[in-house]
Amino acid sequence: MTAPALDHAAPLTGARLLVAALAIGVGNFLVVLDTTIANVSVPTIAGSLGVSSSQGSWVITSYAVAEAITVPLTGWLSRRFGSLRVFLVCYFAFAAISVLCGLSQSIGMLIGSRVLLGLFGGPIMPLSQMLLMRIFPPKQATVASVIWAMTTLIGPIAGPILGGIICDGIGWQWIFFVKVPIALVGGAIVLFATLGQPDPTGPARIDKIGLALLVLWIAALQIMLDEGRNHDWFASEEIQILAVVAVIGFLAFVIYELTEAEPIVDLRIFRHRGFTAAAVTFAGGFGAFFASIVILPLWLQQNMGYTATWAGYATGIMGVLALISAPIVGKATEKIDPRAILSVGILGLGAMTAWRMGFNSDVTFAQMALPTLFTGPFMVMFFVPVTGLAIASVSPEEQANAAGLSNFMRTLAGAFATSLVQTGWANSARVNQTELVSAMQNGDRVIAGMMEGGTSHEVAVASLSRVVEQQSVLLATLDMFSVITVVFVLAAMLPWLAPKPKGPIDTSGAH
Template structure:
């Protein structure tokens, strides 16, 4: 939403109203971002409960992320057409409703459908909550507003795995969705009482219907191709071939239309700035790699290391602990020095620790798994915060809103694509490694003989041997994927040097 459209606002809130308004707006942003990670540690539980495979369970993650990415570019048009407050409150209440419906789902198809609607409702909450947070604060305290909003942005992804794990273990997986409903609806109703005076003027602005349609077509087709390819033997399936063709034609048509449209839904012209293009390439590679390891880690810990969803959540959340404390200092530093070395160090740091984690084994303790992730998290604020300064420091003032919205779109979409690709690679590599190990396992028959002497039957012996073989195959495949992801981090780190030094300083916490 353009800041220029919000110039004629009444006086900021004060006292108790300011505190209450801040809590409600922060809650909206927290809930929208929380949903990107709260289901990560619960995928295996959800899949088992609904009678589907773990690979299909990841649709719960990707469906929300894709829908959210598509709805973010629409925020500006929705706010100008219907009013920022109406859009914000409607999306927040719908977010609560669809969260409840997700918990009531009785099949994977139903759950994925409601997650799509949940993503559509959640997308506008992030940019609108930020803009409105700044508006309700006195001008001299705008940094406090930005700080509070930024803190929820950092805390929410960390709380997601912990909250999801505890609710899944102590109650059941539907409660990871039910728990958000009362907070969303109550916050929405309170915002309506508190923020009506901040409503923006509306105008019958036109929307780029063709551009939006093409965006939905190519993104949906590509995501479906990535999600279903592993189950349908990829391009041996006519279904996958058709999806690939639709995605390619849709993407090319989208590029042509958006570059020539008068009011495009996504302003691609910002890519003419070399610094912005380079930053987005670094972001897509780096965030895709980062999200890939955060999805893969809890799946491995629960299915093959015997962790509960709660303990897997604690372990995964370690990555964000140090990031919370370092983010404010790095945000301040990025405005005073060249941010490129900070990004380079941050992404390379993530890659080095990912490479270290590629030597994992199945005898590791909780702390042997978690401590590397704790230190790895130092790279998160070094990566994300200065990268925003580089990207937005390379575009003109009038392009700032478009550049920020497109950055959010690319980040969200990269996470969704990475989830599918990592999960597919993990399963395929596990099958390949297991096939290689089968011929090398217990060739002398000593292990089988020892189990037989211990009183185990033939079927029991075969089952134990197969489970041990499967576990080791998964461990080798996991380590190999971590190696590949470490290389992707390294490439992303060096790419940032192709960007010129920003010509002006931008407060990196001012834009999501």
């Protein structure tokens, strides 16, 4: 995961600079948007394609895993083919593959298309960051950082809202189709606005064995996490084989990368205590955060009767205070110990999740949305300083690798957390349902009472079963909120393991 060679290109000026910057920023926005736009649509997609919601969650995890795998390849691709060329190819491919996603008639085709979308979307995030820094004059580097940071921040906030509105108003296919013209126009603008700009290439070696081992252990582990609950976990020979492959593949990957001269993932960076603390904080905190915004819309739609639109509002409302607080937090990191800001931000996310543990089946939209609204500032306090803290702990020549590796861990954590929280949710609901049935002493009397009111025996039993199921899922949701809260609390302690940075950190992560 080495850094691409610096491209000594003359910066753009005037309207050409503005238009190019916005088009590059839109590319980053689309990729980040895709991480959450499908979250509120999973029940609808699953129902349309005739699969369970747990199988539908592959739409989220397949994209995240594929995106994570291509992040280490970005440096090699940039040196071998040119960063601008790679960015444009990925931009246009993102549009074409989004069409395939919308045309999918089966869950297999949709997952395959989402994998391709992640593979081409992965390089767009780091390359958009680098290209923005290249086209802006050095004295305006802060403007470039702000554009990239805002598109990165707005994407996951807008995703649930846009996904819900589009899914209910037009159809789930349009959460993919709507991005096509935007990506085509954006790519065309970047192409013409950067005509004549140098895009140097050079000899580049790729760590093929490291890449193969990386794909092997990540794929085996993700499939095991996604399919384990459907195959009774280690009672299944398939899950046992996947577990063995994941463990052996991971160990082989670590050993090989530590001995390889030009590794695809430079694990030696973990020798820096500050980087390790910040990167693990990023992974743990983001995994908990992403798990919460996956489980919340699923519960609201499956058990609370919310439409995808209203589930999107309930999740995306965090963006209101997030956007307001972003510049304030950015300034604060220049004067206050970033470890304190990061730790308070994560504790705040944990507090908002703990607040949700008081929900019941009668919770109103306002009561449910309030903790989500106040999540916004804490989310910014988490996202803004964490990458800067990671790269502040390594040498200058390792900063690009540090930023890439921390984001690689963050993306994987989101995918793994999606699978784990849904597995825990399903298991907890099953246990809670068994306990509720065992504790219900007057079930026969309740059924008899409904029958006396004119309800048939079958309808009465079905009604009581539905109430028990809804309550068991509610309890399971609260159980997951409690687990997520604990993860947040643990993650909030980790930043203090990093040494205090000397001077202000780079909150843009533009490396």
